[in-house]
Amino acid sequence: MKCLGWRSAIALCIVALACAESPVEPRVAAERDAGQWRTWVLPNGSAIRPPAPPVDASPQAMQDIEEIIRLQSARTAATDSLVRYWDAPPTARWHTTTLDLLEFYWALLPDVRPATPVRSARILALVNTAMYDALVATWDAKYAYMRRAPSAADTRVRALVDAGGVPSYPSEHAAVAAAAAAVLSYAFPFEDTLRFHRLERDAGDARVIGGAAYRSDVDAGYAIGREVAARVIARAKADGSAASVTVTPPTTSWAWRPTPPKWVKDPFDPTAGSWRTWVISSGDALRPVPPPLPGSARFTTDLNELLQIGKTRTTAQADTVRYWATDAPSSRWEVFMDDEIARHRLGPLHAARAMALASTAMADALIACWDAKFYFWLERPISADTALKTAISTPPFPSYPSGHSTQSAAAAEVFAYLFPDRAAYYRQKADEASSSRVLAGIHYRFDIEAGEELGRKIGAAAVERARSDGAR
């Protein structure tokens, strides 16, 4: 009996472990109605519904089937590798590609500026909303037409990948690929944009070879993706970010001026506060109260705090500073998002929704932050006291409020809503991001406090939108 008890216990443990470790089906059932979810640039999910797919056994359908059979019979290691690479959530590869590009251009600052903090956030919002809207439109059509996947329709077709348990027409991988490739080509015109379109083609081909989609599914997906991208790009072109304006800082003694070591004269994106927003009405809608000025008790206290930190900064504190100073802050949060999508095994629509919600909140956070920065034009701590020892170089734009604090607080609120089991963790992460700027000696404490308050308001606005977007 004792022995049996042990065996039972071991068996239970094994079962428990197996359950914990085994893949869980994405929440596809909860996404069945995703075609009705609220969109960002499309009026609704059915606005660009494609014509019906070829009916089963029609000449076009048979031609599609024969193509898959032909491709599968000619498989090579290279094509199998391609199929495996794209056997991932439709947004995953594009999200990584976007982050890699932003990481690259972050290192080129301040000489080359497509990935300033506010521009990085803008690009992520554009890519993520495009992918989300493309998926919503795809889901609308999928459940309007209910086409079976090729491997389910013809036993000669092998299912080399999981088709996701959803109707095959249009292909979600193709729709996302076309949307993302077009938006990335717009955002990075100096890149090898053909590379994006090769990836787009690969994504579609991989799903056909894998038996998950017909060629007509892929073509319809491409059409949806391109249409969504055209609308996202039209919005982007009119969002105010293209304006090239040279600004002159105020001449008051406490106004921002270039800082060492590079003494960059032109601050980053001085008019970003007027760019079009996503979840708040405008960049100045939540403008914080004016900052304390030099000579005030609060200013002196906060500056003295930085001087003291400069003398006692530990290795661990310096590492925290550097962690948050590497990449735009939005990129850090986007990586957290990837982790949470995997941890919660979100289906493709929920994943895309989460990415779009967080990135639009972060984009608005920086727009609002930049509005305040260039409204108040407050000098950086290193300008207020040149004896200050900073851990990293001071970025070339005004101090108040902190961009890291604003953006991270906004992101944390969205994360807390989307992943309530991790709310405390992400709020702590936001605190860490925020504090890192004081530890660095590049922001006053009142900068980060104002940023946190502003960010939380923007996060709340994003959550408010999420509550009524139709997703379950």
Add this chain to the structure above:
Amino acid sequence: MTATKTLAIAILVGVWGGACGSDAAAPAPPDATSLSLTLNGLRALDPATEGTYEAWTADGSGQFQAVGRFNGGSAVELSLPQAARGARAVWVTVEPPGDADDTPSAQRLLRGVINDARAELSVVGAVTQGASPLREHPGQFTMFSPSDNALNGYPSHEEAGIWLFNMQPRQTEQGDMWVRLTQLEPGWTYEGWMVRDIGQANAIWLSYGKFLPDYTGAVNSRDDTGWGPYSGVIDFRTDGEEEFPGDDWISNPMGYALPNGLSLPLNLRETTSSGTPRWTHVITIEPVWNRGESIGSERPFLIRPYMDSFGEAGPGIPRTITLHAENVPSGRAELR
């Protein structure tokens, strides 16, 4: 596991074990009369420019006793002075040219704690601070010419620049942009090089400057020859400072004579006619007395822990800094 990797780990594990703690191991046998050194990587020095090696013992209170000078080699036998008997540790230093005093220089090269009449000698605790070994994974170096992008747009002459920062931080151990290097004892400094045709008689060692990590180990400031005639930014007289060691070999505002007919802008992706990359990135550890070397006269010292072919990858493709423990001096001392 490759032989190189095995050797590297063996050396690091060995030196770590040997270097941890104080020099309070079992003392040398009281009747020992000779010090036998088996050495790796101690090439002969030029006494006029590089100085000479000297072996020392140290007692439990850290008092040094000179044992003898030598000029490299793999096996060295020295008589052990009476005063050195009962020593707790063995050291090898590099004494600067012209040095004649009886105190060890700041260029302490090898150190080992005596245990059972033997000491495993390593750079840990001699060249590096405390018990810290040279980092196995410092980060990345990047082909890049930041200073002319604002002028010429991007990309400009990316193949003419080398910079020490992590271009793809997520691929690194530390997850940020800053390379991490082990902190060195005051007698030493790191120096970065691009080497054309390394290993050949006509190799060109082109220094991009000397640098030290900060107190956290991060490499976060320009190299100290960054204002040299053709190093650093496009024109050191007018341009701002960079935040990482490295050079843009683009311009030569002072008309400095380049070695062996090199011309600017350099092409660090240059290959031989058979397609072999010609340039290698090397980080050496140098005695600080070389800190004031005039531009163009720099020469590499024998501690060359990091060495990587530059390759043909484009700008932004990270190149990983690789530890080559076989290029770091080591040895064993026996007291007989």
